[in-house]
Amino acid sequence: MRVTAILRAMQKLPIGIFDSGLGGLTVAGEIMRALPDEGIVYLGDTARCPYGPRGRDEVRRFVLEIGAWLTSRQVKLIVIACNTASAAGLALAQRAFDVPVIGVVEPGARAAVKATVNRHVGVIGTVGTIASGAYRTAVHALDAGVRVESVATPYFVDVVEQGLRLGEQGTLEEWLADGGDRTLDPPFEPAAREYLEPLAASGIDTLVLGCTHFPLLEESIGRIVGPGVRLISSAGETAREVADTLAMRGHLAPKGSPRREVFATTGDAEEFRGLGTRVLGRPVETSVHVPVTELESLLDVRLEAALAADIQEG
């Protein structure tokens, strides 16, 4: 009887999701589509974006701070909707928090291994993600015979974050096609060709968009690598994993539950509401500002010790 009451209370708790900025909304959107009854608490750490060029220890600290903020909002599961943060801090977060923590690297690798026919896969991501070798490790844990080519394309994160701010409305791809590309320095198209053409020429048949910002450039990337290369984003596979995990634990929200959505940012809340609405393709009703200092204050003695132990481990 008591167990049932606890379980019911757990089912009603929201899912926590975070990223360095807007990119994680590509994952949040998939989760919201797959699980329309679930509440969502999303945090975009816009004030500290990008994570990609930062050191691993710093990103690990951010993962703990934001995980602590989400658990203080009583989430039932945490999704690290950022490849850089997943690569740096997934294991640490899993050890530090009592709820399940799901990253995006393993789901992306799984989707790529399922999709590749010639067993030759490309991965693009931030400097942090590519340098960590997390995709190679995750792909090889599933199929050691798959060849993996990795290229860091950090400029794509700037294009997404800047392009969304410079373009007034519509999608990022529409803005690029409407001449927005010419206002970027350097323009996107030639820079993207430089990154992607050698990758496509290497014979890959599958390309993992190993950064949650990149699905917003999917059409442009697809045009450059050509129809022979299948593009994989981790969003769909991550949403499936979230659904499976909650189902196995009996923690799915009951059908028809009223959906509560909170979108928070360390940057400007009003701007995040506007940009988030464009990325999600549906209205972001509430957006709240969370100061970085508030996140920093959440690292208590226990979390500091977990971080220190993790850093020592390497």
Ligand code: DGL
């Ligand atoms: N969206 C993040 C990722 O998936 C990275 C963007 C950044 O550099 O902050 O890696």
